Amino acid sequence: MxxxxxxxxxxxxxxxxxxxxxxxxxxxxxxxxxxxxxxxxxxxxxxxxxxxxxxxxxxxxxxxxxxxxxxxxxxxxxxxxxxxxxxxxxxxxxxxxxxxxxxxxxxxxxxxxxxxxxxxxxxxxxxxxxxxxxxxxxxxxxxxPGILLDEPEFTVEAAVLDHGIPCLGFGLQERLRVNVHRARLDEMGLAPGPWLTQAKRAVRAGFGPETRFEAAPGRTMSLGVLREAGVLHVGPGQRVAYVTDMAASAANLDAAARLAAGADLFFVEAGFLPDDEALARAKHHMTAADAGALARRAGVRRAIPFHFSARYLEREADVRAAFEAAFAGHGKGAAPK
Ligand SMILES: [Zn+2]
Ligand SMILES: [Zn+2]
Incomplete structure (x- = not known):
């Protein structure tokens, strides 16, 4: 979905x-x-x-x-x-x-x-x-505290990380996930349209079950009925986190793991190969193994490594392998807690 x-x-x-x-x-x-x-x-x-x-x-x-x-x-x-x-x-x-x-x-x-x-x-x-x-x-x-943007349907949160200078990591949190069960909609003789988008938006924004929408000409439906009939499914909202350019210090890893906790999608910097850890440390960046271990510790569903150092242009597969190994719980990287 x-x-x-x-x-x-x-x-x-x-x-x-x-x-x-x-x-x-x-x-x-x-x-x-x-x-x-x-x-x-x-x-x-x-x-x-x-x-x-x-x-x-x-x-x-x-x-x-x-x-x-x-x-x-x-x-x-x-x-x-x-x-x-x-x-x-x-x-x-x-x-x-x-x-x-x-x-x-x-x-x-x-x-x-x-x-x-x-x-x-x-x-x-x-x-x-x-x-x-x-x-x-x-x-x-x-x-x-911690909120950069507060909208009816979602928030954007941030944490300050250390990269030699302050560097912000971000998390977008959808308030509620609202899915449409198309077969139920058909059973009720209703067609999707702008009204349904508005209804979904209203659920996310916390409107009550009595809130009504014109689902078809002359036919209004309440959010309560739409949910009871199983047309609208409500669950925890989507979370997308983004962490880049940070040293693999304990404080940074703690803050980044909180920001990414349970994310559906986690974009995480994997700048250096684990063999070049000293270089990564000197530049206040993470290695691919640090990044994979962080994604694992945060319990994210899917992680996408990025911001690879240009020195590995010919070794992209190695960077990805180091990341995936740590994400799967193997290999060297900042130890999960
Ligand atoms: Zn950068
Ligand atoms: Zn930077």
Whole structure:
């Protein structure tokens, strides 16, 4: 059964890291990290409303320009969240161009940039095209601890990891999984349509059983009836986690394992071969064995390793084998607890 979001790596694992999360039925997408995004179509880029940047190393932020270029004449707001320094980074990127052709007549495109440090938001800036992208202060969102985005159907959580500099790991949590039992729908003489999408959305957002939808002309159905009849199945929501660029320290592994716990899909950096552990440590990265052991410890359903060091271009199979061995409980890696 298709999930709430379809998540995939933006690039092959030797190129810039990043995950594109396409929210089904929502005409909305999310990016975890903003490196090279040339592989995404303009249509996909224009669905992105929220970007979460792990840290400001170039391979995680250099795609800002493509995002900006495609959005410049659109009437929309883009939200970018990252570690401390993100707002300043966005400001500096925007300051690199001449904006004399922008003014009150321009499309109302804006960027809301937010710094988050693990305890909460620490800086917020809004940059409007109509304002020639001058930085303006704006209030911080008031969200529970660990939450970067709080939507009716899902949340995005984060943890601060250590990569020599703070690096954020992310988790998207669907509140509830709502599936449609097509045979039951047929039995009731109902056809799928926008009403069903709205009904599913209402369940995820916590609306009560008395909430009604026009399922067919002149025929309304309540959420309670749809659930009792088995048309709508409700279960725990989908979880997608993303962890990259972190040292394999005990504190990092604990925090990353919490973030990824029970994830349906876990994207995890597997930068180095276990033989090059010393190099991985020096660069504040994990080995493929560390990553596999982490995925195993977190009890994820499916793990996708990425961000392989270019030094292994000819040895991709070895990196994958080291990862899979540790994920299966064999091989060398940070010991599971
Ligand atoms: Zn990095
Ligand atoms: Zn990186």
């Amino acid at each position: 298709a999930g709430f979001v379809e998540a995939r790596l933006v690039n092959e694992p030797f190129s810039d890291p990043g995950v594109f999360l396409d929210v089904r039925f929502g005409r909305r997408a999310i990016l975890f990290d903003l490196g090279d995004v040339a592989a995404l179509s303009a249509r996909e880029i224009l669905r992105v409303g929220d970007v979460f940047v792990s840290h400001l190393h170039m391979d995680h932020f250099a795609g800002f320009d493509r995002l900006l270029r495609l959005n410049l004449y659109q009437e929309r707001c883009l939200r970018i969240v990252g570690p401390p320094g993100l707002v300043r980074g966005v400001e500096a990127k925007l300051a690199a161009y001449s904006w004399n052709l922008l003014g009150p007549h321009s499309a109302d495109f804006s960027i809301l940039a937010l710094d988050w440090d693990g305890a909460g938001f620490r800086a917020a800036g809004v940059f409007r095209a109509r304002d020639a992208f001058r930085r303006r202060d704006t209030p911080f969102p008031d969200l529970p």
